[in-house]
Amino acid sequence: MSDIDQQAPPKSLLVIGGTSDIGRAVASAYAAIGWKITLAARNIEAADRNAADIRTRYEAAHVTVRPLDILETATFAGFLDQLDELPDTVVCVVGMLGDQTRAQNDPKHAAQVIRTNFEGPALLLEMLASRFVERGHGLIVGVSSVAGDRGRASNYVYGAGKAGFTAYLSGLRNRLAGTDVQVVTVKPGFVRTSMTADMDLIGPLTAAPETVAARIAALQMRPANVIYVLRAWRLVMFIIRAIPEAVFKKLKL
C-alpha cells in the first residue's frame, strides 16, 4: 500500500458553546467535511439535540457532548483531561448579550455578562493553547464581536467583555507567533440567531450563522488573524473607531 492509499485519521473539533446557533453551524460545517465533533455546553439536553441533528444530516459517526459551564473556571483542567483526545481545532462561540440597563443597576448581572464573554473563554483558551504548544500544533478560533471595538452606551457591558476577549486573543496570537499554534479572532457583526430574534437588524450587515461557520471552516485552508465575517463591517468599525472621542461621546449609537 502506498502512502496515498492510507487515509489520514479524521481530525477533531471542539466547540465551546455547542448549543448556540453559530456553534451548531460551525459543528455542522466541520462534520460535513468528515471531522470528529465534540460539543461542550452547559445545557446537555440542548447540545444532544444538536448532536443528533449533526449525526443524522452528515452521517457523522463521532459527535460527542460534554458538560461545561464557562463560569466554573475551576473545572476547566478536568474538562480538558476528560476529552477523548486533544482537538486539532477549538472554536469558542460562548457569549451572553445580557441586558445593558439591568447590567448598569445589577452588578451581579454585569459580572455574569463580563465573565461569560471574557473571563471564562480567555482562561479556557489559554489552557488549550499551552496544550497545543506542547503537542506542537493547533488552531484556536475565538468568536468575539464588533461590539468590542468601541464602547457604546447601548451595550458597553457586553462590549467591554468582548473587548477584553479580543485583546486577550490578540496577545495570545502575539505570544504564539513563533509556533505552529494559530489564533484567530472572528468578529461576526450582526448574526440572525435566536439571541437576536427580537432585534431589528440591518439586512446588508447581517450574516446567517452558516456564513459565519463557512468562514471559520475555511480557516483550515486559508489562515487569518482577525476576520470580519462581512467585509462591510471592517469599514464600518474603522469609521466608528476613527471618530474623535469628543464627538463620539455625544453620539447616540
Place this chain on the structure above:
Amino acid sequence: MKDLSGWGRYPRLSGPLDVAFDIGPAAAATANLPGVVARGLGRSYGDAAIGRDNTIDATGLNRMQAFDPETGILATEAGVSLAEIIATFLPRGYFPCSVPGTRFVTVGGMIASDVHGKNQHIDGTFGDHVEWLMLALPDHRVIRCSRDENAELFAATIGGMGLTGTILSAAFRLKQIETGWIRQTTHVARNLSEAVALLRQTGTATYTVAWIDVLARGDSLGRSLILEGEHATTEQLPWGDVRFPSSANGRVGVPIDMPGWMLNARTVRAFNELYYRNGARKTGQTTNVPWDSYFFPLDSIANWNRIYGRRGFVQHQCVIPVAKAESAVSEILDRISSHGAGSFLAVLKRLAPGSGLMSFPMEGLTLALDIPVSEKLMTLLTEIDALVVEAGGRMYLAKDATQSPTTFAAGYPQLDRFRQLRSEIGAKDRMASKLSERLGI
C-alpha cells in the same frame, strides 16, 4: 404584528407571532396561548396558517433526529423543511414517498395538510407514510400518536390543519431511488374526455398529472398535456450524467408585484397556446428531467406569487368523485373560460381515497387553478363551489381562502367526529386559526 398572509396573499392578515426555538417552548405556547395554531413556511394559500389570536412560528424546530438506512425512516422536528430533507438524503439515494408542488414546506405543514403529490393515486399522501408523531395538546400534555397509539387522534391530526394540537416532531418513510432524474413522457389530449381517458391509461405510472389549458373553449375545452413520470434507473442515464444532480433552482425571482393588468385573458391565452403547442411537439417522447424541475417547477422562481399583483390570488382546488368527475370538471372549466382571467397553472389529476379523518383526497378527479383576485371572482367561485357540492366533491383546505361553511361541511362527512375529538382533548376554541373560525370547525 407580522404579516401572516398565506402564499396567495389573499386575504391579507397579520397578527402576533411567537417564535419557538425548541420543543419545550412550542409545547408551552400551545398550552398557554389562546386561539393559537402553528405555522411553518407559510405556503398554504389562504388563512390556514394564522391563528385566531396567536400564531406559533415552528420553523425553529429544525433539528433532524435520526435516520435508519435499513427502513428509510427519518425522524425530524416539525419545522424541518422538505428542501433540507431532499438536499440531505437525495445524494444518499433516498426520496420522500410523497411530495407536494413546492419543497419550501415543513414536515409539520405537510402532515397538517396531508399533502399529496403526482403519485397519490398509487402511493397515497404524505400522511400515509408517517410512522408516528409527537403532539402538544392544549392541556400541557405531549403525546405520541401512531396507528397503534392514540390512533384516532393520529388520524385526526393527519390533515387536521393543526387544529388538534401542535405537531412537534414526526417520523416518516423515505423510499430508495437510484437517481435524481425522472423519465418524463408527454401525451397530448385534445379535449377533456381524452385527458380523462389518458389519465386513466397512465394510472399505472408512478407519477401522472395533467396540465390543462383552462381558457380553451368549445371542442378544445379541457385540452391538456399529460405528464407521466418514473424514477430513472442508473442504466437509463446517459453516460456521464450526474446520478444526483443538485438543485439549479432559486436563481430567478420576482422582485416586485407585477401590475395586475399584465395577467389578462389575452396574455394568459397566448401563454397557454404556446405551452400547449410546445408540449404537443413532444408527444410520446420520453426525456430525463432533473428532480427539481419535475417536482417543483415553480420553486425556481422566488416569490412567484407576486406575478398576480398586489391584490393576490386564490388557488381553487376541488376533488370530484369518479361518477360525476368528467361532467362536473367540464362545467367548471366552462365557467372559468367564460370568466376570462384564467391561470397559467391549472392541474388535473386522479386521486385515490385519503386516510386521515379530514384528508382531502377521495376517489375521483382533482382540479387546481390559480385565479387573480378581482370583484367578479367571488361570484364565480360561489357558482363553482355549488357545482362541487352538487357533484359530492370537496375543497382542499390548504388552498382554501373563500369557501363557505356549508360548502365545507357538505364535503367533509367526518366533520362532526373531528369537532367532537377537538372537544374531548380541549382543543375546541383553544386551537383556532382564521380558517377554523371562518368555516366553523
